[in-house]
Amino acid sequence: MDEREPGHHALPVHEPAAAELARAATRAADDLLAPPSGASDDRPAPPSGAADDRPVPPARVRLGDVVPAPERVTPVPGADFVLTPDAAIRVSGDDARAVAGQLAALLRPATGYPLPVTDATRPEPAGGITLTLAASADHGPEGYRLDVTPDGVRIEAATPAGLFHGVQTLRQLLPATIESPLPVAEHWALPGGSITDRPRFSYRGAMLDVARHFFGVPDVLRVIDHLARYKLNHLHLHLTDDQGWRIAIDSWPRLAEVGGAVEVGGGPGGHYTRDDYRRIVAYAAERHVTVVPEIDLPGHTNAALTAYGELAPDGVAPPPYTGTEVGFSYVDPTNERTYEFVADVLGEIAALTPGPWLHIGGDEAFKVRPDAYAAFVERTQRVVAATGKTVVGWHQIAPVAHAEGRVLQWWGTKGEDPVTADAVHRGARLVLSPGNHAYLDMKYAPDTPIGHDWAGMIDVRRAYDWDPGTHVAGVPADAVLGVEAPLWTESVTSRAEVEFMLFPRLPAIAELGWSPRATHDWAGFRDRLAGHGPRWAAAGMAFHRSPEIPWPAERPTPTKRQAAIPTQADHPTPSAPQTAIPTQTGPEEAPAPGPSA
Numbered sequence: 001m002d003e004r005e006p007g008h009h010a011l012p013v014h015e016p017a018a019a020e021l022a023r024a025a026t027r028a029a030d031d032l033l034a035p036p037s038g039a040s041d042d043r044p045a046p047p048s049g050a051a052d053d054r055p056v057p058p059a060r061v062r063l064g065d066v067v068p069a070p071e072r073v074t075p076v077p078g079a080d081f082v083l084t085p086d087a088a089i090r091v092s093g094d095d096a097r098a099v100a101g102q103l104a105a106l107l108r109p110a111t112g113y114p115l116p117v118t119d120a121t122r123p124e125p126a127g128g129i130t131l132t133l134a135a136s137a138d139h140g141p142e143g144y145r146l147d148v149t150p151d152g153v154r155i156e157a158a159t160p161a162g163l164f165h166g167v168q169t170l171r172q173l174l175p176a177t178i179e180s181p182l183p184v185a186e187h188w189a190l191p192g193g194s195i196t197d198r199p200r201f202s203y204r205g206a207m208l209d210v211a212r213h214f215f216g217v218p219d220v221l222r223v224i225d226h227l228a229r230y231k232l233n234h235l236h237l238h239l240t241d242d243q244g245w246r247i248a249i250d251s252w253p254r255l256a257e258v259g260g261a262v263e264v265g266g267g268p269g270g271h272y273t274r275d276d277y278r279r280i281v282a283y284a285a286e287r288h289v290t291v292v293p294e295i296d297l298p299g300h301t302n303a304a305l306t307a308y309g310e311l312a313p314d315g316v317a318p319p320p321y322t323g324t325e326v327g328f329s330y331v332d333p334t335n336e337r338t339y340e341f342v343a344d345v346l347g348e349i350a351a352l353t354p355g356p357w358l359h360i361g362g363d364e365a366f367k368v369r370p371d372a373y374a375a376f377v378e379r380t381q382r383v384v385a386a387t388g389k390t391v392v393g394w395h396q397i398a399p400v401a402h403a404e405g406r407v408l409q410w411w412g413t414k415g416e417d418p419v420t421a422d423a424v425h426r427g428a429r430l431v432l433s434p435g436n437h438a439y440l441d442m443k444y445a446p447d448t449p450i451g452h453d454w455a456g457m458i459d460v461r462r463a464y465d466w467d468p469g470t471h472v473a474g475v476p477a478d479a480v481l482g483v484e485a486p487l488w489t490e491s492v493t494s495r496a497e498v499e500f501m502l503f504p505r506l507p508a509i510a511e512l513g514w515s516p517r518a519t520h521d522w523a524g525f526r527d528r529l530a531g532h533g534p535r536w537a538a539a540g541m542a543f544h545r546s547p548e549i550p551w552p553a554e555r556p557t558p559t560k561r562q563a564a565i566p567t568q569a570d571h572p573t574p575s576a577p578q579t580a581i582p583t584q585t586g587p588e589e590a591p592a593p594g595p596s597a
């Protein structure tokens with residue numbers, strides 16, 4: 001195990017300075033080796049009109065700076081491509097057109113360029129981006145190939161999901177200012193070379209607990225955007241818990257109306273209507289993200305019991321709960337009415353959910369006797385199967401009889417778990433969310449203003465330094481479906497706080513899920529990640545300025561037409577750990593709904 005000494009988290013303050021120096025030295029060396037920016041013969045000139053009002057030289061992005069690390073990166077020095085105002089995005093077919101629309105929507109705000117989407121068969125204007133869907137391409141269901149040459153950028157994939165992931169890579173190869181919501185005078189260069197890429201695991205996700213504190217649709221859509229940036233493809237929504245029931249159920253209307261009316265701390269809570277949920281699911285699907293809905297059973301059900309006291313073991317509705325204890329509530333596993341409730345709720349959720357998974361919780365039902373618990377979970381697994389979905393549960397359901405295809409979400413903190421290993425031998429697959437590495441509700445360090453510490457502190461290095469393929473003893477890599485980073489929200493109350501806890505740790509988990517193990521390297525990851533800070537800042541996102549990461553010095557923003565880019569004014573200097581969380585992180589508006597094809 002990679003457990004580190006207690007006290008490690010009192011990070012040496014000189015570490016970032018040393019890393020910063022090393023980085024500066026690398027860049028200086030790069031500058032000596034590389035041809036002067038824009039001066040090589042085969043490099044196109046910067047876009048006309050942009051050169052004069054360009055106040056600073058372009059920030060250099062290297063082809064290998066991508067997070068998560070691609071499978072193979074082959075830089076070609078001097079083969080940079082520069083995106084110019086007359087560029088078009090060419091597509092090879094209708095399915096590629098939707099991704100091209102998304103790419104155009106990503107690039108238009110900061111560049112101010114029209115970037116029309118055109119057919120690849122039309123005569124080509126020079127210097128554009130081509131997206132090619134080729135079913136014969138050997139990149140797997142999510143992989144892609146990206147080529148940058150002075151003449152253009154080409155992305156090829158066998159599926160729209162692969163093209164979409166390639167687009168996220170392209171985005172990261174442009175200067176950080178590409179994230180600006182307003183036009184910026186910038187030299188829009190991409191480093192030359194080729195990338196071929198595909199994921200290590202098919203399930204790469206994050207969980208948002210919308211039960212402890214409720215988060216409205218715009219906040220959830222924004223989290224989906226964050227997942228998509230880092231090639232995560234599952235959003236697990238923890239929709240119900242003691243403090244709130246957050247999804248409307250037609251056949252049991254009081255669940256959301258009554259059970260959704262509070263949250264931790266006594267706030268008004270809230271819930272998603274069926275249309276809200278459909279909107280979330282559709283927005284996610286456009287970004288190749290599958291929503292995994294969780295109805296936590298038989299414990300964590302106080303909110304349901306407040307709405308329908310008949311489900312409680314004593315038949316009496318308890319008062320609403322706004323604290324943060326766990327393990328005290330449960331639906332009566334000996335009452336047939338409970339199984340009508342389970343079938344109705346899971347049936348409605350299944351009907352609203354296009355993805356294959358239905359998560360039934362199963363954690364911390366401390367007050368239910370083991371035999372009654374096993375009988376309840378077995379029966380509930382059968383209810384899920386009857387809906388046509390595949391059951392997912394927290395690893396507490398491991399001892400229960402196997403159900404076809406079932407997936408256990410493992411949140412242990414020790415790599416020894418014979419009960420889970422046994423369930424795997426009986427056919428279960430695992431999604432790994434180790435509490436002491438992947439729980440993004442844990443504090444970064446003792447002075448982190450929000451978060452838990454029961455699984456220890458999780459700094460960026462701890463989030464990164466583990467291997468999903470070997471983490472649980474007796475569980476072979478081929479039984480691991482993937483990884484997920486849960487964000488529980490007992491202490492997380494706003495969009496800014498969500499982002500502060502996700503960044504920069506979510507990209508670490510994303511890299512574990514996507515990148516080949518051979519690329520795993522903390523020093524390299526930390527340096528690649530550093531360049532993402534300015535991207536998050538330009539996008540108006542909050543993040544923790546972890547002292548482990550050599551964030552680049554601030555670069556004056558090359559504004560054009562007085563671009564109002566969110567500044568980092570509320571972030572301290574890179575060497576000081578950020579302990580305060582900005583209350584406002586940019587436009588309050590929801591991200592625009594995805595561009596329609």
Ligand code: TNX
Nearest residue numbers: 326363364394411441452488
């Ligand atoms: C454990 S992880 C829980 C949650 C809490 C979380 C806080 C799991 C399946 N159950 O109910 O929110 O710890 O870290």
